[in-house]
Amino acid sequence: MTAASTVPNKVQPFRWSVRRELWEHRSILIAPVAIAAVVLVGFLISTAGMPGRRVQTLQLDAAHQALVMGQPYAFADAAITATVVIVAWLYCLSAMFNERRDRSILFWKSLPVSDLTATLAKAMVPMAIIPAVAFVLIAVTEGLILLLSTLILAAGGVSLATPWTIGSVAEQGVVLAYGLVCLSLWLAPVYAWFLAVSAWAKRTPFLWAVLPPVALCLLEKVAFGTTRLASLLADRLTGSERHALVAHAGLQFQMPKGPAPVPPSGLASLDPGKFLSTPGLWIGLAVAAGLTALAVWLRRRRDPL
Amino acid sequence: MACIEARGLAKSYGKTHALRGLDLKVEEGRILGLIGPNGAGKSTALQAMLGLIPYQGELKVLGLDPWTQRDKLMERVCFIADVAVLPRWLKVADAVDFVAGVHPRFDRAKADGFLAKTTIKRTSKVGQLSKGMVAQLNLALVMAVDAQLLVLDEPTLGLDLLYRKAFYDSLLNDYFDETRTIVVSTHQVEEIQHILTDVAFIDRGRIVLDCGMEAFEARYAELMTSADKADAARALGPMQERSVFGRHIFLFDGAERARLAQLGEVRTPSLADLFIAMMSPSQGVSE
Numbered sequence: 207m208t209a210a211s212t213v214p215n216k217v218q219p220f221r222w223s224v225r226r227e228l229w230e231h232r233s234i235l236i237a238p239v240a241i242a243a244v245v246l247v248g249f250l251i252s253t254a255g256m257p258g259r260r261v262q263t264l265q266l267d268a269a270h271q272a273l274v275m276g277q278p279y280a281f282a283d284a285a286i287t288a289t290v291v292i293v294a295w296l297y298c299l300s301a302m303f304n305e306r307r308d309r310s311i312l313f314w315k316s317l318p319v320s321d322l323t324a325t326l327a328k329a330m331v332p333m334a335i336i337p338a339v340a341f342v343l344i345a346v347t348e349g350l351i352l353l354l355s356t357l358i359l360a361a362g363g364v365s366l367a368t369p370w371t372i373g374s375v376a377e378q379g380v381v382l383a384y385g386l387v388c389l390s391l392w393l394a395p396v397y398a399w400f401l402a403v404s405a406w407a408k409r410t411p412f413l414w415a416v417l418p419p420v421a422l423c424l425l426e427k428v429a430f431g432t433t434r435l436a437s438l439l440a441d442r443l444t445g446s447e448r449h450a451l452v453a454h455a456g457l458q459f460q461m462p463k464g465p466a467p468v469p470p471s472g473l474a475s476l477d478p479g480k481f482l483s484t485p486g487l488w489i490g491l492a493v494a495a496g497l498t499a500l501a502v503w504l505r506r507r508r509d510p511l
Numbered sequence: 512m513a514c515i516e517a518r519g520l521a522k523s524y525g526k527t528h529a530l531r532g533l534d535l536k537v538e539e540g541r542i543l544g545l546i547g548p549n550g551a552g553k554s555t556a557l558q559a560m561l562g563l564i565p566y567q568g569e570l571k572v573l574g575l576d577p578w579t580q581r582d583k584l585m586e587r588v589c590f591i592a593d594v595a596v597l598p599r600w601l602k603v604a605d606a607v608d609f610v611a612g613v614h615p616r617f618d619r620a621k622a623d624g625f626l627a628k629t630t631i632k633r634t635s636k637v638g639q640l641s642k643g644m645v646a647q648l649n650l651a652l653v654m655a656v657d658a659q660l661l662v663l664d665e666p667t668l669g670l671d672l673l674y675r676k677a678f679y680d681s682l683l684n685d686y687f688d689e690t691r692t693i694v695v696s697t698h699q700v701e702e703i704q705h706i707l708t709d710v711a712f713i714d715r716g717r718i719v720l721d722c723g724m725e726a727f728e729a730r731y732a733e734l735m736t737s738a739d740k741a742d743a744a745r746a747l748g749p750m751q752e753r754s755v756f757g758r759h760i761f762l763f764d765g766a767e768r769a770r771l772a773q774l775g776e777v778r779t780p781s782l783a784d785l786f787i788a789m790m791s792p793s794q795g796v797s798e
Contacts, residue, residue, distance in 0.1 A: 214615035222612035230600050310598035313649075315563060318585040319613050507565070 219319045223327030224335065230304070231297050234331065238339055241289040242347045245282045249351055252278070256355065257362025269466040273458050276471075278355075280457040282347045283382070290340040291393065294332035298400035299411045301328040302505060309510040325401070325502045332397040337386040344382055349375075377472045384476050388450035395490040396442060398497035405504035408511060442490065450481040512574055514539045514660055514692040515560060519568035521716075522555050529555040531716035532568065537709070539659075540689040544703055545696040546782065547713035548790055553696040556713065557664045560694070561590055573659055586615060589653045590662040597645055599638030603631055610652050622655035625685070643674035650678060654686045661686070663695040667702075675699065679706055700783045710782060712789060719789060728779045732768055734761045736775030744774050751788035762788050 228234060263274045302325070305311040314324065352375075403415040423436040441448075447456045454467075455475035469475075481487060515537040522530040529552045537543050547553045559566040562581030570577060575584045597606065603626070611619045626633070629647045637645055646667065653661065667675040683706050687693060697703055710727060712720035722730065736744055741759045745752070747770065749761035762780055763771065771777045780788075 215611060215617055217613050217615050219613045222609050225612075226605075226609055229602070229605055230598065305598070308598055309593065309596045310601075312563075312592035312596045313598070316561075316585070316590045316592065316653075317610060317613050318582060318615070320582040509564075 217318075219323050220327055223319055223324050224330055227301065227328060227331050228335070231300070231331070234293055234297060234336055235339060237293050238286055238289050238343050241285055242282070242343045245285050245347060246350060249278050249282075249354070253354060253358050256358050257364045260359055260362075260364045267465055269468045270461065272468055272471065273461060276458065278351050279348050280459065282351060283344050284457050284459075286340055286344050286347065287386075287389070290336050291389070294336045294393075294397060295400055297336070298328075298332055298397050299404050299415060301331070302401055302405035302501060303407060303411045306508060307511045311505075311510055321502050321505045325405075325498065325505055328401060329398065329498055329501075333390050333394065337390050341383055341386055345379060348378070381472060381476065384478070385447070385450065388481055389446045391487060392442070392446035392449065392490065394494035395497065398494040398501070402497045402501045402504065405501045405508060441486070445486075449484045449487070450477065451475050452477045452480075512539070513537060513571075514541070514573060515694070516571045517556075517560075517569065520556065520559060520570055521567040522552075522559060522564065528716055530559070530566070530568075533713070533716060533718055535711060535718055535721065537692060537694060539692055541708045542687065542693045542695070542706055543709040543711060544700070544707040544782070545694060545711050545713060546700055546786055547696075551713045552716040553713055554664055555716075557590075557662055557694070557696060561588065561662060587658055588660045588662065589656050589658040590664070591646075591649050591653055591666045592664050593666075593668070597637045597649055599636065601637045602633075603635050603637070603640075603648060604633040606637070606648065606652065607633075610656070614656055616657040617652075618655045618657065622651050625651035625654060625681070643670050646670055646674060646678060650681065654681070659691060661691065661693045663693065663697075665697055666695065667697065667699065675702060679703060682706075700786055701781055704782045707782075712786060714790060720785075727782075727785075730765055731780050731785055732763045732766055732771055733778050733780040733784065734763060734771045734775050735759070735778075736761070740774045744771075747771070 263271055266274065305314060400411075400415050404411045407414045419435075419439060423433070423439065426432055426435050452470050452475055455470040458469055513536050515535065517533055517535045520530050520533040520535075521528070533552070533556055535556075545553050545556065555564070558564045559570060560572050560577055562572075562577035562584055565578050572584060573587055577584055601609075607619065607622050607626075610617050610622070626648070629644065629651070631640060631644050631648055637648070640648065650666075667678050670678070679702065682693070695703060695707075707724055709723050710720070711718050734744055734749075736759050738757065738759060741752075744759065744761045747761075747763065747766055749766075750764050751762040753760050762784065768777055
């Protein structure tokens with residue numbers, strides 16, 4: 207058979223490169239599912255005596271009611287989101303390091319998949335795949351919490367109108383998706399930094415990714431007595447909600463002391479205009495693009511370990 | 512058009528010169544053995560041909576520049592870099608799916624056929640396979656690709672004799688034809704001598720011998736003779752002399768066979784013997 211006589215396969219290098227990442231990194235799915243299960247078990251235990259507590263809750267003012275009733279949902283959201291962010295960081299730190307350490311990069315490079323395609327497939331995982339996993343898991347977990355509360359409260363004879371008054375389910379879906387998209391965009395430079403370090407480091411990518419920024423913060427503090435870099439980094443790691451939502455919105459855990467206004471919720475809590483006009487968002491995305499390009503360059507040139 | 516053409520190929524790692532002006536031309540449809548001691552630059556030369564590292568000098572593989580046109584080149588070139596570079600977590604069935612999903616010239620039916628001849632289970636992970644089975648899997652994936660050039664860098668290192676033999680047998684019987692070119696580097700010179708059409712010796716970053724196997728057989732001769740005829744043999748200028756159980760063995764480059772035959776038994780040396788003669792540090796008459 208000669209080369210010319212073969213009908214070429216239809217190829218989808220990007221799609222298969224993403225799938226290959228999921229085969230290697232099973233924890234992307236397993237860890238958030240485990241945490242969601244823990245949250246659900248905890249919630250199940252907490253349902254003992256729920257109807258009685260709900261009757262008491264209904265005596266409170268609107269702000270306190272919203273907070274108490276929203277707590278299990280806020281907690282599920284926070285726990286799963288925190289888990290997926292950690293999973294995404296660990297993924298990025300190993301994505302370009304493991305293939306060099308086990309020399310399998312030589313196998314991947316023997317196939318017609320460019321370094322650009324392979325690297326973009328890796329960047330796709332924290333930017334899109336992991337948030338999608340988070341969306342489904344949070345939606346399912348919160349849906350189960352809603353269903354269980356409804357059944358338990360109905361069985362306990364408490365009004366069915368009360369379990370979820372914060373917004374419609376569809377509206378919550380939009381809020382959840384918006385939050386996750388903003389989080390991904392806001393954290394993009396962090397993911398890209400971890401990917402670049404994992405493409406570069408000869409050992410311990412975690413230390414190379416974390417220690418230099420910490421050292422720079424320390425240097426600034428000792429040399430000038432200021433903490434600008436530290437606050438910049440803290441804002442990058444935790445500031446997505448603050449930049450993406452209107453003031454006083456977001457997940458609530460602290461009981462307000464005394465009477466308080468009901469915090470904005472649902473679609474009213476979203477502020478895409480503010481988010482899109484935050485210079486930090488665009489600076490971060492530019493940095494992310496630069497670091498991703500660096501990761502592509504490094505993958506092309508770095509030898510297996 | 513030559514399949515591989517290198518002129519003045521050079522590569523340095525810091526102060527170490529891995530390649531110092533390597534010249535090599537490989538025509539289509541040949542099986543070239545690239546043979547050299549450790550650190551001679553074999554792997555570096557192959558990596559340059561595969562576009563894995565930047566280099567100085569001129570290099571064309573299938574008419575393409577491997578460094579700048581690597582993505583195009585990889586559709587027409589396959590390589591096995593080493594045994595056991597398949598990742599341990601990869602499932603056999605997924606490996607086949609992946610290559611089928613990214614390689615335009617991959618024939619899944621062929622790969623399935625090769626795998627069916629082995630004991631490899633499709634649900635196994637690479638980490639569960641023996642080293643020999645991993646090499647079989649890698650070979651099955653590579654042979655199912657309709658490539659014009661196959662590069663093998665120490666493909667059987669660490670495998671037992673049976674796997675090594677089966678590896679080269681299937682390569683020759685099920686894969687090789689006149690439209691393909693194979694370049695193989697290995698230490699196990701004697702095992703591949705019979706499959707090669709060409710041989711190149713590489714030493715300290717340069718090609719020190721480059722010839723077809725017919726030319727090799729015509730050019731080099733090994734004479735085995737007794738002690739009383741040793742001086743007559745020495746007078747003909749052997750490239751190496753050694754003695755085994757009182758018999759003297761001389762290696763000649765370009766000597767007339769008829770004249771040698773008057774002194775004793777003449778035969779074609781093995782590549783391994785010639786390799787040792789050319790690479791040994793003294794490179795002259797040994798004790």
